[in-house]
Amino acid sequence: MAGSTTALSTRVRRYLTDPVATWRTGSKESQALTLALLLVGVSVSFGVSLYDYNLMPLTAYFVWLMLGMILLRFWPLVVLVVVTATLAVSGMLLEVELNGARISALVALGIGILLILFTASRQQSGLPGPMSEAMLTDLRRRLQASGRVPPLPEGWTSQSAMLAASGVGYGGDFLVTRLDRDAHRLEMILVDVCGKGVGAASQALQFGGALGGLIGALPPRRLLESANDFLLRLHQDASFATAVHVSVDLGSGDYQLLSAGHPPALRYHAVAGEWRPEGASGTALGIVEDPRLQGSSGTLAPGEALMFYTDGVLDFRSHDLDIALDWLQGRARAAVADGFDGAARRLLAEVRRGDDDRAVLVLHREASA
Secondary structure, three states, rough: HHHHHHHHHHHHHHHHHHOOOOOOOHHHHHHHHHHHHHHHHHHHHHHHHHOOOOOHHHHHHHHHHHHHHHOOOOHHHHHHHHHHHHHHHHHHHHHHOOOHHHHHHHHHHHHHHHHHHHHHOOOOOOHHHHOOOOOOHHHHHHHHHHHHOOOOOOOEEEEEEOOOOOOOOOOOOEEEEEEEOOOEEEEEEEEOOOOHHHHHHHHHHHHHHHHHHEEEEEEHHHHHHHHHHHHOOOOOOOOOOOEEEEEEEEOEEEEEEEEEEOOOOOEEOOOOOOOEEOOOOOOOOOOOOOOOOEEEEEEEEOOOOEEEOOOOOHHHHOOHHHHHHHHHHHHHHHHHOOOOOHHHHHHOOOOOOOOOOEEEEEEEEEOOO
């Protein structure tokens, strides 16, 4: 007996504390428990209605229906709706006489039930609203986590700023980084997936996971070729992306750039105090089997920097690349006039919110290096 009690308490504690077993997962087990608790609440309400209908009128049952829409999947919600509607109507018919106001309440209950079931049936994820929201929040967290640049050795700083289309918080621009174990070589890939906002976020997460597993394991050119093969295997007309890969020796400052259809990077020349385009664009990934990848190389001297960005930073200004680049170079020069700290955010603040995702990445070798 004691063993059964212990097992029961352990089970209850697991439901309350383990996020894998709670209602947030939408598992059959958690849905059954949630449905059972809601049905208990509906039954108690029915008992109160029989005792005194004025304490629990028909309209009060809407609370249980709304909770069910929030917490339950479609078919458990149907069960709750049927039981709740049956008990609510029975409680009214058994205790009071029908009049115009109560008939209106019955009609409102019927319309409310139809709207609740229709809304639940439109959840394409198969999950109630809060669970779908939790999935989107986790998606955004994963995208942001993949783009965090690890702490760099003394003398180097990196910063990034990203804004999704229309400020929704989910987009197709993402960053993947890797710093080797001895903190000697840094690799970064800035990617712009075709699409905007939430529509591109799921593909960005999938593509970002693939790149995260390949970066550091393959040389840059082979990495982008494998990424191209990955997108082609999706067999989707809109599955293409631009990308720029940079590999930097943090000891010497030597770097190699490889671009696949991405806007040209900018390099800050400390002596001249200006940003100049670096490298060409090449062919976007996911379009042809053998994309043309354009590369360039150089050495960052102390005080110099590299800037990478997605086309959303330029497109709002002009569709003429030369004009847009001239504007960006001028704004980037002003953004670092008082120092590089916060330059990516200051530059992105100059970009008007529009229909495309925007991202800026700056890698700076400090003058004291």
